[in-house]
Amino acid sequence: MEPLSNKRKVIEQKPLNFLERAYLPAIVQGLAITMKHFFRKPVTISYPEEKREFSENFRGMHSLKRDEDGRERCTACGLCALSCPAEAITMIAAERKPGEENLYREEKYAAVYEINMLRCIFCGLCEEACPKEAIYLDGDIVPADYLRKDLIYGKDKLVEAPLNQKISFIPLPNSF
Amino acid sequence: MELTDIIVKFILVFIIFAISLVIAMYSTYAERKIAAFFQDRIGPNRAGPWGILQPLADGGKMFLKEEIIPTNASAFLFIAGPSLAIMTACIGSAVIPWGQKLTIGSHVIDLQVADINVGVLYIFGVVSLGVYGVMIGGWASNNKYSLLGAIRAASQNISYEISMGLSIIALLMVTGTLSLRQIAEQQHSWHWNILYQPLGFLLFIICAFAETNRTPFDLPECETELVGGYHTEYSSMKLGFYLFSEYINMFISSAVMATLYWGGYNYPGMDWVLAHTGPAIGPLIGTAVLFAKIFLFIFFFMWVRWTIPRFRYDQLMDLGWKILIPLAIANIVITGIVITLIK
Numbered sequence: 109m110e111p112l113s114n115k116r117k118v119i120e121q122k123p124l125n126f127l128e129r130a131y132l133p134a135i136v137q138g139l140a141i142t143m144k145h146f147f148r149k150p151v152t153i154s155y156p157e158e159k160r161e162f163s164e165n166f167r168g169m170h171s172l173k174r175d176e177d178g179r180e181r182c183t184a185c186g187l188c189a190l191s192c193p194a195e196a197i198t199m200i201a202a203e204r205k206p207g208e209e210n211l212y213r214e215e216k217y218a219a220v221y222e223i224n225m226l227r228c229i230f231c232g233l234c235e236e237a238c239p240k241e242a243i244y245l246d247g248d249i250v251p252a253d254y255l256r257k258d259l260i261y262g263k264d265k266l267v268e269a270p271l272n273q274k275i276s277f278i279p280l281p282n283s284f
Numbered sequence: 285m286e287l288t289d290i291i292v293k294f295i296l297v298f299i300i301f302a303i304s305l306v307i308a309m310y311s312t313y314a315e316r317k318i319a320a321f322f323q324d325r326i327g328p329n330r331a332g333p334w335g336i337l338q339p340l341a342d343g344g345k346m347f348l349k350e351e352i353i354p355t356n357a358s359a360f361l362f363i364a365g366p367s368l369a370i371m372t373a374c375i376g377s378a379v380i381p382w383g384q385k386l387t388i389g390s391h392v393i394d395l396q397v398a399d400i401n402v403g404v405l406y407i408f409g410v411v412s413l414g415v416y417g418v419m420i421g422g423w424a425s426n427n428k429y430s431l432l433g434a435i436r437a438a439s440q441n442i443s444y445e446i447s448m449g450l451s452i453i454a455l456l457m458v459t460g461t462l463s464l465r466q467i468a469e470q471q472h473s474w475h476w477n478i479l480y481q482p483l484g485f486l487l488f489i490i491c492a493f494a495e496t497n498r499t500p501f502d503l504p505e506c507e508t509e510l511v512g513g514y515h516t517e518y519s520s521m522k523l524g525f526y527l528f529s530e531y532i533n534m535f536i537s538s539a540v541m542a543t544l545y546w547g548g549y550n551y552p553g554m555d556w557v558l559a560h561t562g563p564a565i566g567p568l569i570g571t572a573v574l575f576a577k578i579f580l581f582i583f584f585f586m587w588v589r590w591t592i593p594r595f596r597y598d599q600l601m602d603l604g605w606k607i608l609i610p611l612a613i614a615n616i617v618i619t620g621i622v623i624t625l626i627k
């Protein structure tokens with residue numbers, strides 16, 4: 109057959125010469141190579157104590173965002189759940205009562221909002237679907253756990269901390 | 285023999301036994317750590333600082349594992365196998381001279397448990413007994429993988445014992461004695477036997493790899509083909525005994541190699557050191573040197589393990605019968621000719 113690319117290489121199989129058949133030179137070569145690695149810096153890290161830097165668009169744990177006034181942005185429209193290919197999101201909507209305007213931005217909000225982290229494939233489609241910019245996958249790696257039920261994260265774990273509790277927060281203009 | 289001598293011997297036996305076990309224990313740790321370094325990893329580092337308590341954790345785990353004796357196994361032999369393996373591994377150290385005679389006050393302490401005049405033969409006897417532990421274990425498990433592993437171990441050890449014996453004969457022609465103490469004394473200062481028997485040493489170390497079932501000759505426990513080889517059916521501390529005996533064997537064969545070929549406790553300039561430190565401390569420095577050599581050999585065992593892949597079984601037999609044995613015989617002939625010419 110004509111070569112389709114010019115990458116084809118003809119490999120000759122020469123019979124081994126005496127030195128190659130004697131094993132020992134090859135073994136010494138191998139030993140030298142492994143010894144080089146012995147003094148090399150390890151490529152692994154001690155994970156939970158040390159962490160690698162994530163790429164800028166790394167998709168980690170979800171967080172439900174608050175707006176400038178510290179109100180939850182999510183309006184429980186369900187678009188994220190609809191777009192989720194893994195069907196990981198469930199929610200129960202509720203109506204905002206008078207006097208709760210400082211808690212929820214829209215008239216309807218998610219009373220229960222759960223993401224099953226075992227199902228989630230961190231595709232980020234929920235983030236893209238959200239019309240309210242309420243959900244972002246900007247967290248850390250989801251930690252391991254022992255029980256399945258503990259990996260269904262509710263609002264207690266997903267919603268961002270309120271404004272005045274934030275430790276490291278880049279202040280937005282007009283935020284206070 | 286006086287009572288104090290007997291007590292001293294007992295203490296010595298106890299110390300050597302303890303040292304063998306501790307070294308075997310920490311060899312498992314060293315093996316994992318060294319493997320990690322060779323593979324650009326960090327290695328065990330959770331139990332204690334740098335993971336140095338890892339062997340204790342492993343030992344504790346071994347003891348807590350369920351003790352399983354397969355229904356169709358012969359229970360007595362099943363237990364006898366690992367016991368024999370660890371026993372033969374431990375008794376090999378009896379004839380190794382760990383240092384020059386120590387003089388404390390008027391007492392002369394011999395740092396060797398038994399100075400028998402057939403020390404080399406004793407080592408060989410113990411080594412060939414060692415294969416019984418593996419064979420009995422593999423046979424008693426009543427499992428085809430174990431049996432295959434045991435058969436491999438037996439035929440491999442027997443084949444390599446021949447070339448090991450032949451390589452030793454050339455050494456004995458040079459030394460003219462079978463006593464390990466005398467062989468060690470003859471290599472005073474820098475007159476190490478490796479200078480006279482380089483080929484013999486090469487053959488010996490290859491055979492030592494095969495006798496201790498270390499990679500590239502670890503076919504008896506070849507995981508890719510035989511699940512776990514002869515210890516497939518073993519669990520708990522009985523498995524621990526097999527693994528332990530492998531490491532003790534490694535330690536003992538390192539000690540034997542250091543004593544036979546690399547001068548044992550001798551090092552250049554030892555007379556000067558001995559004269560300046562006195563007969564109570566000086567010999568201990570020699571012992572430290574011997575241990576340094578042993579550790580280097582253990583490191584070499586591990587270095588080779590993480591470099592070379594395992595041999596195929598027919599290659600193993602080819603190497604043993606068609607290459608090593610002729611080479612060993614040639615070595616004997618050359619040694620003989622050289623000795624006659626010099627005399």
Ligand code: SF4
Pocket residue numbers: 188191192193194195196197223227228229230231232233234235245
């Ligand atoms: S990241 Fe993807 S899988 Fe996970 S919840 Fe969002 S849409 Fe579903």
Ligand code: SF4
Pocket residue numbers: 181182183184185186187188189237238239240241242243
């Ligand atoms: S997170 Fe966004 S898409 Fe999902 S329910 Fe809330 S507002 Fe709708």
